[in-house]
Amino acid sequence: MSAYLDLCTLARERALLSTTSAVLGWDQETGLPPAAVPYRAAQLAYLSGQIHQLSTSDPWRKALEAAEAETPDSPTTSANLREFRHHFDRATCLPRDLVEQTAKTSSLAKAAWGEARSKSDFSLFAPHLETLLDLARRKADLWGYEEEPYDALLENYERGARTSDVVRIFDSFQEDLTTLSREAVTRSASTPPDLLHGYYPIIAQQTLNAEIAESIGFDLRAGRIDTVAHPFCTHLGPRDTRLTTRYHLTDFTSSLFGVLHEAGHGMYDQGLPESEHGLPSGNAVSLGIHESQSRLWENHVGRSRPFWERWYPRAVDLFPNLQKVSLHDFLRTINRATYSPIRVEADEATYDLHILLRFDLERRMLRGELAVKDIPAAWNEAFEALFGFLPPDDAHGCLQDIHWSMGGLGYFSTYTLGNLNAAQLFHTAQQDLRIAASFAKADVAPLLKWMQDNIHAAGSTLFPQDLMRQATGEPTNPQYHLAHLRQRFLTNDPQ
Amino acid sequence: MSAYLDLCTLARERALLSTTSAVLGWDQETGLPPAAVPYRAAQLAYLSGQIHQLSTSDPWRKALEAAEAETPDSPTTSANLREFRHHFDRATCLPRDLVEQTAKTSSLAKAAWGEARSKSDFSLFAPHLETLLDLARRKADLWGYEEEPYDALLENYERGARTSDVVRIFDSFQEDLTTLSREAVTRSASTPPDLLHGYYPIIAQQTLNAEIAESIGFDLRAGRIDTVAHPFCTHLGPRDTRLTTRYHLTDFTSSLFGVLHEAGHGMYDQGLPESEHGLPSGNAVSLGIHESQSRLWENHVGRSRPFWERWYPRAVDLFPNLQKVSLHDFLRTINRATYSPIRVEADEATYDLHILLRFDLERRMLRGELAVKDIPAAWNEAFEALFGFLPPDDAHGCLQDIHWSMGGLGYFSTYTLGNLNAAQLFHTAQQDLRIAASFAKADVAPLLKWMQDNIHAAGSTLFPQDLMRQATGEPTNPQYHLAHLRQRFLTNDPQ
Incomplete structure (x- = not known):
């Protein structure tokens, strides 16, 4: 050897x-x-x-x-x-100039996107997006695909996946999801939106976030938490995993769920076998699996009743403002469904609608059926069809996401794959009675251990769908996610 | 071409x-x-x-x-x-094994030095210093020198400089400096050391530091200020110059003078011709010139009366504690001379004594006249001769500096060259009546412009001494520094 x-x-x-x-x-x-x-x-x-x-x-x-x-x-x-x-x-099969041009363009495009979004002026970003789309199409052509250009890009993020598989999965739950989210939004209307409104000093938010991140298993000796405008998690090598979040003085849950989400990503990175660093067997397997980990910790753990039975007293301790809010009302508030124009502000019940919109638009852009200049109008039309209202402006519409500016076409669909995988993995892990019993007491160490053994340790040795099959007995199946959303949003016993 | x-x-x-x-x-x-x-x-x-x-x-x-x-x-x-x-x-001309051994040894030596200092036990560091000294001598031999090994190492930091020139310069002011510093310390004894003692919130310190850094000409759009244990300035490419400082809650001057010092370095980096980046003509020329810029802004500007006539009201505004301290007493306090065993805590009047000591010891080490095992005794003997008392222990004596553990032999003398150059450059610039008049009103833009035109713009196109000659009409001359110290510490009108 x-x-x-x-x-x-x-x-x-x-x-x-x-x-x-x-x-x-x-x-x-x-x-x-x-x-x-x-x-x-x-x-x-x-x-x-x-x-x-x-x-x-x-x-x-x-x-x-x-x-x-x-x-x-x-x-x-x-x-x-x-x-x-x-x-x-x-x-x-990619010429060096194409690789370098992509890196350079996307770095400049990121800055242009930031300005375009702050001014809600799509024209500032459009020329960069033209270039990025052209580069993405050139790459797709060079890599080759059987059915449509999206296939070639999706393969970057989701090894072995076909666009047609994603279409099949998405189609199989879009109708149920649309109905379910509408019902969830209707039911949530009776929960006042501003129950938690108050003053939450940033230092106190940082304290709670760090305590929670560490307690669920994120190793702060091998990582850190910083402040940014658009939160992310990045893995800078063995024992160096960095989370980011953003703070709102009037709402501590925004930074906290950001940290829970990014810590989910971070614990996956920290769980990769260090001896395999630099090899596929030491790398995360796909975005859809990565996102399953962030969603699992953010939503299945972080918005659950057992979790808050443990942590709510600590939160009340740090934020006296919460003394007037019962745990019951707190849980209703953090699991409130509303339609928002902004994806990253969307709740679990409506989030995937945002993805369905982007998935469809990107496929049309890549097939040459949607010109860059027509994106704002197409976005608004699709948004209105799914949500029943128009975004207030492009900053809250087609300019809201950083992904395209980074050349990340084909990326969005993996968020919904992540949601579906999260529900399926959580459901499977909970079949182990010891894990379920611990979870009921907000002891999540056995749950993390299960993820480490069944997901993290594998690195990229299996294709994502084979990994899902090995861990849960079947490939990605949207029924677990739908069942979870029904339980959380449409019953009187939200878990 | x-x-x-x-x-x-x-x-x-x-x-x-x-x-x-x-x-x-x-x-x-x-x-x-x-x-x-x-x-x-x-x-x-x-x-x-x-x-x-x-x-x-x-x-x-x-x-x-x-x-x-x-x-x-x-x-x-x-x-x-x-x-x-x-x-x-x-x-x-350096064989690969020598380069690798240097890197390896200095990495181990840094850790050993840290432990030796914390335990004040020179024997833990001595074997590493033996090796580093041996490596430094081997390098000096390979690089070649005319008079003594120190020449070859000095050349790393100070192009074109000879040890004998440094000896001549240092010898010509050592006696005056020793006398002057003793008088300064005696006169300062009547100024209470704790006049400024109080509570200075870090956020208010950061506010003042950023306002001052920006006002003297450090471009914060092309730089930033961060917090560290051991302050430094680093240049990460065109338009990316980063200062660091550290904060003491009971004394705002520590972080502020740190920022002024590092901003002096930073403005030199920001003043290098951007079109020449990566070439010698776009690089800083030497440590002795770099340090002239930091000392100029820290001491000649930052500890002067005109500067504080402008900034003291703002400081009082941010730190109500200062209301009880007059500007006169404030100036006496920040220009107070005392003998300290620690170089980095030394004031202007006594700082160079620390360098004279190290310069002499290093030359003897490199010539083989001073064995490593004899360094503590030699240090203490020289220290007592200069300062009139013994360091309390080796941690506050020969173990205080990190430089040797990093293989930085030959480095220390550039600090004093920097002090001398700073005084000489400041004196020359002030001969321009427009610069002097502006300075008297704490408008330092013309002073910075002079440094940009006469020092920064040259990059490394001239040897440092030729640059000094071109900018001031003569090579480094210690009389300007002595005159400055006399004016500041020995008259009743400290400028």
């Missing part, structure tokens, strides 16, 4: 470059001086180029070919070779 | 790597999760290796040789070629 070991050495060298690039990306989001954006773009483009060069180099190709000629010594080796080959073929 | 342009392209590529490495270093100091230290070391070692490889590569050598064969199109080109050649020869 000496060629395989050579290949692993090259892969670990690539990981040094990609984690370095991730540090630069984290820094850009958390506090890069505004005037430094162009040079940061140059640094990131250079590193992307170096990564691409290494991943497509002669030594890499030779090591890969030689390793493939050896007899694999384990299923992990076979899986790694499968993934190495896949990524090598994908990387070698 | 096509070979020269090729060389510049390689140099700009190296700058992308070195600024990336600087981002990782900044991140390590400002908030790396503790468990991530080993992986960060691996990332930094990898980048160092890449930088070294590129700087000593065949393409680099060929471009350099071909560029040298061309006719330079400008003095800047000639200067850049001179510097490129110097650094290439220095980098290529």
